[in-house]
Amino acid sequence: MWLPWIEFAVVLLVMALLVIPMGQWLARCFTSEHHTWLERWTYGALGVNPQERMTWQRYGSSLLLSNAMMMLLGYLVLRLQGGLPLNPLDIAAQSPDLAFNTAASFITNTNWQAYAGESSLSNATQMAAITFLMFAGATTGVAAAAGFVRGLARSSSQDLGNYWVDYVRVLWRVLLPLSLVVALFYVWQGIPQTLQADTVVSTLEGSRQQLMVGPVASLESIKHLGTNGGGFFSMNAAHPFENPTPLTNVVHILSMLLIPSALTYAFGAMLLRRRQGWVLFGACLVMFVGFLSLVFVAEQRGSDLLARAGADQQWSPLQSGGNMEGKELRFGIADTALFVTTTTAATTGSVNAMHDSLTPLGSITPLAQMMLNSVFGGDGVGLINLIQYAILTVFLAGMMIGRTPEFLGKKIEVREIKLVMLSVLAHPAIMLGFTALAVLWPDTAASLNNRGPHGFSEILYAYASATANNGSAFAGLNANTPFFNTTIGLAMIAGRFLTLLPLLAVAGSLAAKATVPAGPGTFPTATPLFMGLLVFVVLVVGGLTFLPALALGPVIEHLQMLLGQLYA
Amino acid sequence: MKSSSSLLATAVAEPSSASTERHAASGWQLLGSSARAALLVLLIAGVAYPLLTTGLAQVLFPHAANGSLIERDGQAVGSALIGQQFASDTYFHGRPSATMGADPAQPGASMAVPYNAGASGASNQGATHQGLAEVVAQRVAQYRAMNGLAEQVAVPVDAVTASASGLDPHISPANAQLQAARVAKARGLSLDQVQQLVQQHTQPRTLFLLGEPRVQVLQLNLALDAAAPTAAARKE
Numbered sequence: 001m002w003l004p005w006i007e008f009a010v011v012l013l014v015m016a017l018l019v020i021p022m023g024q025w026l027a028r029c030f031t032s033e034h035h036t037w038l039e040r041w042t043y044g045a046l047g048v049n050p051q052e053r054m055t056w057q058r059y060g061s062s063l064l065l066s067n068a069m070m071m072l073l074g075y076l077v078l079r080l081q082g083g084l085p086l087n088p089l090d091i092a093a094q095s096p097d098l099a100f101n102t103a104a105s106f107i108t109n110t111n112w113q114a115y116a117g118e119s120s121l122s123n124a125t126q127m128a129a130i131t132f133l134m135f136a137g138a139t140t141g142v143a144a145a146a147g148f149v150r151g152l153a154r155s156s157s158q159d160l161g162n163y164w165v166d167y168v169r170v171l172w173r174v175l176l177p178l179s180l181v182v183a184l185f186y187v188w189q190g191i192p193q194t195l196q197a198d199t200v201v202s203t204l205e206g207s208r209q210q211l212m213v214g215p216v217a218s219l220e221s222i223k224h225l226g227t228n229g230g231g232f233f234s235m236n237a238a239h240p241f242e243n244p245t246p247l248t249n250v251v252h253i254l255s256m257l258l259i260p261s262a263l264t265y266a267f268g269a270m271l272l273r274r275r276q277g278w279v280l281f282g283a284c285l286v287m288f289v290g291f292l293s294l295v296f297v298a299e300q301r302g303s304d305l306l307a308r309a310g311a312d313q314q315w316s317p318l319q320s321g322g323n324m325e326g327k328e329l330r331f332g333i334a335d336t337a338l339f340v341t342t343t344t345a346a347t348t349g350s351v352n353a354m355h356d357s358l359t360p361l362g363s364i365t366p367l368a369q370m371m372l373n374s375v376f377g378g379d380g381v382g383l384i385n386l387i388q389y390a391i392l393t394v395f396l397a398g399m400m401i402g403r404t405p406e407f408l409g410k411k412i413e414v415r416e417i418k419l420v421m422l423s424v425l426a427h428p429a430i431m432l433g434f435t436a437l438a439v440l441w442p443d444t445a446a447s448l449n450n451r452g453p454h455g456f457s458e459i460l461y462a463y464a465s466a467t468a469n470n471g472s473a474f475a476g477l478n479a480n481t482p483f484f485n486t487t488i489g490l491a492m493i494a495g496r497f498l499t500l501l502p503l504l505a506v507a508g509s510l511a512a513k514a515t516v517p518a519g520p521g522t523f524p525t526a527t528p529l530f531m532g533l534l535v536f537v538v539l540v541v542g543g544l545t546f547l548p549a550l551a552l553g554p555v556i557e558h559l560q561m562l563l564g565q566l567y568a
Numbered sequence: 569m570k571s572s573s574s575l576l577a578t579a580v581a582e583p584s585s586a587s588t589e590r591h592a593a594s595g596w597q598l599l600g601s602s603a604r605a606a607l608l609v610l611l612i613a614g615v616a617y618p619l620l621t622t623g624l625a626q627v628l629f630p631h632a633a634n635g636s637l638i639e640r641d642g643q644a645v646g647s648a649l650i651g652q653q654f655a656s657d658t659y660f661h662g663r664p665s666a667t668m669g670a671d672p673a674q675p676g677a678s679m680a681v682p683y684n685a686g687a688s689g690a691s692n693q694g695a696t697h698q699g700l701a702e703v704v705a706q707r708v709a710q711y712r713a714m715n716g717l718a719e720q721v722a723v724p725v726d727a728v729t730a731s732a733s734g735l736d737p738h739i740s741p742a743n744a745q746l747q748a749a750r751v752a753k754a755r756g757l758s759l760d761q762v763q764q765l766v767q768q769h770t771q772p773r774t775l776f777l778l779g780e781p782r783v784q785v786l787q788l789n790l791a792l793d794a795a796a797p798t799a800a801a802r803k804e
Binding site: 070116134179238309314316328354567 | 644
């Protein structure tokens, strides 16, 4: 029974080792003065001047406007699906509210899918809308992190860099090459990559089976590297064509964590504060391991419902045991637990098991990580959220000992705290506000797959996922209704931009300040003590905000499961 | 190492010397660049990249790229990665599957169609769902009856729970062991022979660490058909 723990340790060790080269590569992308000919051609095609220096306002508006255009283009492709080529199964266009939801979802890096990929999208749209928006949204996040870190590094300056340069570099130097290499590895392992839509076979017992295929591998690699999460197929990375072997499973996991973890290193390298980078990495790792243990132990213990019905959930060399409802056998409990933790930590949202079927305590891990949104977090935004909490920690510590808070040599003053609090509060306000609205809305009950506290969890999970731009779901919820499509779409957009933009403003504000030299009264932030404090602040602020909601859902459900209470 | 990182830091800390170009580009220019960016990323990432990957994949790994199809007598009988429905007592059964499909009798309605690869699906039922409790109890009773187990004997959990995709091609070795006796009897093979076949089609953990030991059901059943064809198959 110690084997899973060894597996976890090895995977996390590999992740930590990849952090250094990837972090250095990212730092070089963000700081190098040299443009390749391909990039210079791209600047020409876009009509932008790579030498232009941008203030945070200009950086932010470039980000917002380019995202809006990409969302619009994606929306058009989805609405025109019927008329596009590569549609041999004649799949019709998505409805307007669904297309809005899908386009919003993919540009905000959420990848919430209120549709089933293999039956409602043609291969053309899987490429030209979905894969396109996956790159678009992910590149935005990483570029935003670049601007943000530069703001923290500069002093007495308005200059956050150039959004287009960051964007183009991340696209050409990081995401495209990595995605291509990883995609070919995936094909080798068995993930399809073809322009055909389906293959029909005749099974051994004589029935007809229609295997859906398509350009899956190329989508799969950017899906995880860009912490996107949207699946080619409805059942996402549980589908054998998206995740055929334990090896692809572990590469999915490493891909998801690669850029978010490497950004902590890049941050440290760009600010010449490497220990600070490792402290941030360490804080994320501590929380990650805590949540991983929770979900693994809960799932291995199993579901009382299954035990009462006569299932044997005991681990043995011949079976993994545990709660296997909604799980794939090749992954068992351990690989599933690791995937569940990773996908909600790195706000990817792909799933290799059905989260709706997790045990109640096990389901706390994905929910809580999305609520906190800073256990590594998604590409770019994870680092930004973590810094937001670091600023909050420094502020709270400063209040307790009566000193002006300082972070990275800059004084944290009223303006910064107001913006940080706007971002910190926007997150739960959106999440819990919409959940409350949905619970009161008359038609909601018809959308639930589970009744009782688990039904509440289904709704809470949907808005937590949307606001945190995660995109996974308790998939029993039928969210393809105008109410859910609209509110979830709004939650995704608000969750992304109401946290990204205030923090870009913070970076701009800090960039304009002069650096204060470290003195005897400075609170050191590159120490294990600060790491512990940071974890503490994240958990306490998160806990106080979300514990009531968690109590109404998973905690009550767990107690009811123990008692054998069932809901029809 | 030190020199390159201090170079990085100066590159970040000091805005570039060309920074005096405080660009007063109009909002229209920004809009134009944004529109062009959208189109360019669509063409590069949404068209060129997937097409390039497809081309390379079809050349380098054609079998895998097209779905890892398994053929028997020149006909495709399935994919090595996708499970199939098996109900006959001469075959090993896979895990329960919760996929749905169109109901041929009532257009517009759907019914349970296990291992429907056109629409992957799962139950999405949790630990307090009455429907789940009932269906699992039913499956346990059926498994015990089919495989000659006594009452109250606990059944391996993977045999009575639906997989996440509905297309899981594997079962646990424990599950396979308990079905071996039934299959041996139905095919007229000895238990040893069947267990040997099971052993041959059991995959261990990858790299000793990743995944779970698992039995590939389709390939096991194909091997069974080859070793001891049923009376019906011999008639064909």
